[in-house]
Amino acid sequence: MNLVLLLSIISLFAGVFSKAALKPDVVNVGAIFSFNTINEKVAKVAKVAMKAAEDDINSDPSILGGRRLSIALHDSNFSSFLGIIGALQFMETDTVAIIGPQSSMLAHVLSHLANELYVPLLSFTALDPGLSTLQFPFFVQTAPNDIDDDQSRNGIVTLDDELAERCCRISYKAVLPPDPTATSSGVRRELTKVQMMESRVIVLHTFSKTGLLVFEVAKSLGMMGKGYVWIASTWLSTVLDSASPLKPETANSVQGALNLRLHTPDSERSLFLSRWNQLSNGSIGLNPYGLFAYDTAWMIARAVKSFLDRGTNISFSNDARLSDAGGMDLNLSALSIFDGGKQLLKNIIETNMTGLTGPVRFDQDRSLINPSHDVINVVKTGYQQIGFWSNYSGLSIVPPETFYGKRPNRSSSNQHLDR
Ligand SMILES: *[C@@H]1O[C@H](CO)[C@@H](O)[C@H](O)[C@H]1NC(C)=O
Ligand SMILES: *[C@@H]1O[C@H](CO)[C@@H](O)[C@H](O)[C@H]1NC(C)=O
Ligand SMILES: *[C@@H]1O[C@H](CO)[C@@H](O)[C@H](O)[C@H]1NC(C)=O
Ligand SMILES: *[C@@H]1O[C@H](CO)[C@@H](O)[C@H](O)[C@H]1NC(C)=O
Ligand SMILES: *[C@@H]1O[C@H](CO)[C@@H](O)[C@H](O)[C@H]1NC(C)=O
Ligand SMILES: *[C@@H]1O[C@H](CO)[C@@H](O)[C@H](O)[C@H]1NC(C)=O
Ligand SMILES: *[C@@H]1O[C@H](CO)[C@@H](O)[C@H](O)[C@H]1NC(C)=O
Numbered sequence: 107m108n109l110v111l112l113l114s115i116i117s118l119f120a121g122v123f124s125k126a127a128l129k130p131d132v133v134n135v136g137a138i139f140s141f142n143t144i145n146e147k148v149a150k151v152a153k154v155a156m157k158a159a160e161d162d163i164n165s166d167p168s169i170l171g172g173r174r175l176s177i178a179l180h181d182s183n184f185s186s187f188l189g190i191i192g193a194l195q196f197m198e199t200d201t202v203a204i205i206g207p208q209s210s211m212l213a214h215v216l217s218h219l220a221n222e223l224y225v226p227l228l229s230f231t232a233l234d235p236g237l238s239t240l241q242f243p244f245f246v247q248t249a250p251n252d253i254d255d256d257q258s259r260n261g262i263v264t265l266d267d268e269l270a271e272r273c274c275r276i277s278y279k280a281v282l283p284p285d286p287t288a289t290s291s292g293v294r295r296e297l298t299k300v301q302m303m304e305s306r307v308i309v310l311h312t313f314s315k316t317g318l319l320v321f322e323v324a325k326s327l328g329m330m331g332k333g334y335v336w337i338a339s340t341w342l343s344t345v346l347d348s349a350s351p352l353k354p355e356t357a358n359s360v361q362g363a364l365n366l367r368l369h370t371p372d373s374e375r376s377l378f379l380s381r382w383n384q385l386s387n388g389s390i391g392l393n394p395y396g397l398f399a400y401d402t403a404w405m406i407a408r409a410v411k412s413f414l415d416r417g418t419n420i421s422f423s424n425d426a427r428l429s430d431a432g433g434m435d436l437n438l439s440a441l442s443i444f445d446g447g448k449q450l451l452k453n454i455i456e457t458n459m460t461g462l463t464g465p466v467r468f469d470q471d472r473s474l475i476n477p478s479h480d481v482i483n484v485v486k487t488g489y490q491q492i493g494f495w496s497n498y499s500g501l502s503i504v505p506p507e508t509f510y511g512k513r514p515n516r517s518s519s520n521q522h523l524d525r
Contacts, residue, residue: 133170133410133420135177135403136196138206138216143184144313145341147348147390148231149208152399153179154386156205159403169407171414177205177403186212190219197223198440200422202450203406205399210234217242223425224447226454228405230398239472244447246454248405249368249398249463250477288316293323301329310363311339318345318356325359336363340394343367343482343489347393351487360484368394369478369494371464371507378462394463401461409453413446421445464507478506481523493523 137156139149156177163175178201180192189212196204197219203226207213213232220227221244230249237245280296282288297320300308308329310317317338324330342365346352352360375397382392413420422442444450459466467475478496482489496506498514501521509515 130420131173133173133175133407134196134199134201135175135406136180136192136201136204136206137177138180138182138189138192138196138204138212139208140184141179141181144315145208145231145344147314147344147393148395150390151348151386151393151396152230154390155396155399156403158381158385159400159407163404163407169411171411173414175403175407175410182207182212184209186215190215193219194441197225197442200420200442200444201225202410202420202444202446203228203454205229205402205406207232210237213237213245214242217245220244222443223441224444224451226406226447226451228402228454230395230402244451246451246468246472248402248466248474249395250474250479282312282316282320288319290319290323293320294327297323297327297329301327306333307335307337309337309339310342312341314341314345317341318360321359321363322356330359330361330363338363338365340366340368340479342484343480344393344395346482346484346489348391350391354487357484357487361486363484364492365482365484365489366495367480367482368398368463369480369496369506370394370397370462371505374460374462374464397462401459401463401466404459404461405454405457405466408457408459409450412453412456413450416449418446418449465510476506476510 137152139152140146141149141153156179160175160177163169178196178199180189180195182189182192189207193204193207193216204216204220205228207216207227207229208231210232213227213229213234214237216227217237219225221242224244227245228248229245230247233247233249233251235251237247239245280300282293282296293316308324310320312320321330321336324334324336330336342360342363344367346365347367351357378397378400379392382396386392410420423445424439425441425443455468455472457466457468465475469475476496476498478494478498480491481493481495481501482491493501493503494506495501496509498506499509500516501523502509503523
């Protein structure tokens, strides 16, 4: 009885003695990515774009009331362990929100931390539909899913339905080892099985290194010719955008593969594209993740603005449970709860802005409105856009934004691609 009483008194005090942010003139945001490993093109582009957003936000003092936004980067190097350490460090240094992490696996882990310490996590790459908002209220996906089997509303599933009428359904799922451990012989073994299944539509959802290896092996097995349809998820369009022109030998093995890219309206993208060479020093080609990274930073800035406009202070409190846990060398006691975290999360969910990715709002499920993808075809060392997929219109040769404002029309006579 006494013990229970004591604990509740401690947490009461913890609430009272909340400390104001260390430097009230700085708003700290963290970013957790793998900058040099798997899918590094996503992270490298995101890094340049987040820096651009930080500069743009800070060049307008009216946004954060004279405060400076500071986005600190942490390289998780494709390790959940380093990702966790990075998140803990951010949560010890009065961080109001974290952009990332890059992988859904790490997002599952970090969401538990975010839930307890009220620090919103915003990821435009960890798009696993299993990261439900009920279980992980502080985790927000700021880009539409690309593989979304659970709710059958993504491009690949729709494309498959479409192709299934002419070819066959998904009949077999081959599991490949992840980058960087996939070997030619392992891939060959799996593809040989696929060959025997008489599957002719192959959906390839993986990371870029393994993906390119699969195409190389498939080519050598004669599986890139007539009779096969290959559909890659967004990893391939990221390679096409950020590493083009492709090396001739790479291009040779991926000819004709269909792939998806997150769709963003031309008008907004082209303005940023004209700044891109200068921002990146020509080091890497822009891909859509850069646009989502830029918008995600702005979502946080705007949410912080509404937060400050209400007269709320940014403050953090010690978590009594952690001081009691001993802390010791890890200094768990430095971890603090963001007092305004729930309000900031609410502001983020209520985002209503037009960004580089078009109109940005969330629906009741907290999914971005108007999810849409480009459908592209690898041609020579580049690609050709053959259509679009959107939740609104299904497959179409007209950009999805043409339809917004009109009533959704999934009429089958509209469903075609440019071939
Ligand atoms: C990242 O991980 C790889 C392999 O696990 C390792 O070789 C490399 O040194 C690490 N890089 C950094 C910066 O920690
Ligand atoms: C581009 O060059 C400028 C000036 O040398 C430098 O400050 C900046 O960090 C570079 N950006 C990238 C993405 O390399
Ligand atoms: C915010 O901080 C200022 C200065 O420390 C203080 O005067 C004000 O009362 C605080 N506002 C709220 C709502 O806590
Ligand atoms: C641990 O963090 C607390 C709270 O920030 C601080 O007061 C204390 O000095 C830190 N202890 C060590 C050993 O760094
Ligand atoms: C979003 O903002 C626009 C323009 O400011 C406004 O017309 C619209 O009603 C807003 N939508 C919501 C859902 O708040
Ligand atoms: C997709 O479209 C359906 C019907 O038009 C709608 O109910 C659903 O909310 C949409 N999903 C998203 C994520 O926009
Ligand atoms: C949907 O599109 C088809 C073909 O363009 C058209 O015939 C039909 O009238 C449209 N339906 C609605 C409700 O707009």
